[in-house]
Amino acid sequence: xxxxxxxxxxxxxxxxxxxxxxxxxxxxxxxxxxxxxxxxxxxxxxxxxxxxxxxxxxxxxxxxxxxxxxxxxxxxxxxxxxxxxxxxxxxxxxxxxxxxxxxxxxxxxxxxxxxxxxxxxxxxxxxxxxxxxxxxxxxxxxxxxxxxxxxxxxxxxxxxxxxxxxxxxxxxxxxxxxxxxxxxxxxxxxxxxxxxxxxxxxxxxxxxxxxxxxxxxxxxxxxxxxxxxxxxxxx
Amino acid sequence: xxxxxxxxxxxxxxxxxxxxxxxxxxxxxxxxxxxxxxxxxxxxxxxxxxxxxxxxxxxxxxxxxxxxxxxxxxxxxxxxxxxxxxxxxxxxxxxxxxxxxxxxxxxxxxxxxxxxxxxxxxxxxxxxxxxxxxxxxxxxxxxxxxxxxxxxxxxxxxxxxxxxxxxxxxxxxxxxxxxxxxxxxxxxxxxxxxxxxxxxxxxxxxxxxxxxxxxxxxxxxxxxxxxxxxxxxxxxxxxxxxxxxxxxxxxxxxxxxxxxxxxxxxxxxxxxxxxxxxxxxxxxxxxxxxxxxxx
Numbered sequence: 001x002x003x004x005x006x007x008x009x010x011x012x013x014x015x016x017x018x019x020x021x022x023x024x025x026x027x028x029x030x031x032x033x034x035x036x037x038x039x040x041x042x043x044x045x046x047x048x049x050x051x052x053x054x055x056x057x058x059x060x061x062x063x064x065x066x067x068x069x070x071x072x073x074x075x076x077x078x079x080x081x082x083x084x085x086x087x088x089x090x091x092x093x094x095x096x097x098x099x100x101x102x103x104x105x106x107x108x109x110x111x112x113x114x115x116x117x118x119x120x121x122x123x124x125x126x127x128x129x130x131x132x133x134x135x136x137x138x139x140x141x142x143x144x145x146x147x148x149x150x151x152x153x154x155x156x157x158x159x160x161x162x163x164x165x166x167x168x169x170x171x172x173x174x175x176x177x178x179x180x181x182x183x184x185x186x187x188x189x190x191x192x193x194x195x196x197x198x199x200x201x202x203x204x205x206x207x208x209x210x211x212x213x214x215x216x217x218x219x220x221x222x223x224x225x226x227x228x229x230x231x232x233x234x235x
Numbered sequence: 236x237x238x239x240x241x242x243x244x245x246x247x248x249x250x251x252x253x254x255x256x257x258x259x260x261x262x263x264x265x266x267x268x269x270x271x272x273x274x275x276x277x278x279x280x281x282x283x284x285x286x287x288x289x290x291x292x293x294x295x296x297x298x299x300x301x302x303x304x305x306x307x308x309x310x311x312x313x314x315x316x317x318x319x320x321x322x323x324x325x326x327x328x329x330x331x332x333x334x335x336x337x338x339x340x341x342x343x344x345x346x347x348x349x350x351x352x353x354x355x356x357x358x359x360x361x362x363x364x365x366x367x368x369x370x371x372x373x374x375x376x377x378x379x380x381x382x383x384x385x386x387x388x389x390x391x392x393x394x395x396x397x398x399x400x401x402x403x404x405x406x407x408x409x410x411x412x413x414x415x416x417x418x419x420x421x422x423x424x425x426x427x428x429x430x431x432x433x434x435x436x437x438x439x440x441x442x443x444x445x446x447x448x449x450x451x452x453x454x455x456x457x458x459x460x461x462x463x464x465x466x467x468x469x470x471x472x473x474x475x476x477x478x479x480x481x482x483x484x485x486x487x488x489x490x491x492x493x494x495x496x497x498x499x500x501x502x503x504x505x506x507x508x509x510x511x512x513x514x515x516x517x518x519x520x521x522x523x524x525x526x527x528x529x530x
Contacts, residue, residue, distance in 0.1 A: 072420075073417075077415065085415065091404070091408045094408075098404075101401065102401050103416050
């Protein structure tokens with residue numbers, strides 16, 4: 001389809017003899033929010049890491065009509081894919097400003113980008129000169145999001161945005177994601193909080209042991225007994 | 236009082252050189268997880284290029300500049316020829332490669348130049364002293380302190396204000412995520428080697444001018460000291476490299492100055508005992524990360 005942004009075909013990732021992802025086929029359309037669900041070890045994070053070229057994989061990755069299979073991470077980022085890694089992984093010794101500036105392309109018009117971001121995330125303005133490692137978990141998640149947005153991506157991959165955050169902070173993070181969605185940014189969200197992400201996403205893929213077990217519209221999956229059985233312990 | 240002034244001058248002079256060397260090691264460790272033991276041979280190369288420059292009639296400062304730049308270039312070439320092919324190999328492989336490069340360069344210096352030391356003809360104005368109170372401080376030491384401090388200030392500005400400075404500091408925290416910032420890994424590694432080489436070059440000039448000669452094996456002792464400095468400070472920590480440089484220097488010079496003559500042969504043993512005691516309180520170095528993942 002012409003509005004398809006990202007396609008993975010037969011994506012497989014192995015760590016030695018352990019097969020983490022066993023041939024997954026994903027599709028993300030322009031402006032779409034896709035959830036990637038699954039228990040620990042299902043292969044969700046490995047899938048994201050493969051898409052951005054952080055790990056070797058088999059299969060192919062196409063983005064905006066271009067084959068990115070095996071491309072180095074810097075090219076993938078320059079093409080318009082950005083990632084917020086699990087645990088946020090800010091550079092703790094660097095200030096918030098330095099973290100953000102590293103996320104921007106070297107020749108970007110930094111001031112305009114900065115103003116745009118600080119409008120979306122005003123809390124960061126007060127923290128610009130603070131070391132990132134001294135921020136609270138919620139603030140760090142905002143910086144991690146802002147840093148990933150500095151490259152002006154068309155697709156944002158977010159690994160566990162609610163990990164380690166209090167429920168009220170998670171609400172705030174999802175509110176930011178909702179605002180970003182309005183800008184037309186496509187997202188793939190890996191999340192263990194199944195109910196929350198299914199209420200937020202357009203579509204979802206559910207992985208178990210490295211394979212896609214279920215896929216469909218998020219609201220359909222939300223109502224599906226199978227999802228409840230597999231991920232919510234039959235609730 | 237004079238003894239104290241003399242002590243401090245010596246500590247700052249040697250500590251600055253150690254700090255520059257350890258920073259060179261730390262910068263490469265930040266991006267590659269490698270302690271480059273061929274760093275000492277980069278210093279030796281600087282000494283020979285400096286000697287060649289002076290012998291071919293260059294002005295002293297021109298010869299210094301050429302030597303430092305040559306050392307930076309040599310470090311980039313070293314990365315390209317020796318380390319890039321094994322970049323994704325284990326830490327042990329990288330370490331063995333650095334030893335191999337170190338040995339290779341030593342043999343090249345021995346057979347291509349001379350196995351014997353060569354005197355560095357420093358300009359006459361550098362051989363005089365200045366007086367502070369009743370203390371005499373050689374101009375070589377004044378030069379060493381001045382260049383060392385200026386280089387450290389320049390580095391501080393570079394790491395705080397420049398994009399590549401942030402990138403190297405970020406790499407020390409999390410090299411993989413630096414890639415997610417769209418920074419090309421090979422470019423960052425080349426840049427780190429260039430910076431490391433320039434630092435080895437500056438330290439090399441200070442080292443050979445102070446000892447007055449260059450020989451093929453002279454790089455071993457300072458690189459070993461720089462390694463210890465980097466460990467005291469915390470491997471990969473840039474602040475730690477500077478702090479460690481002055482700590483090791485303070486210990487060495489104190490023992491050199493005040494140790495009774497009968498115990499002097501044990502000076503190095505005592506130095507490293509003190510280092511071990513420091514590390515027993517700070518197992519990952521004073522500024523080191525608690526969980527060190529790199530080798």
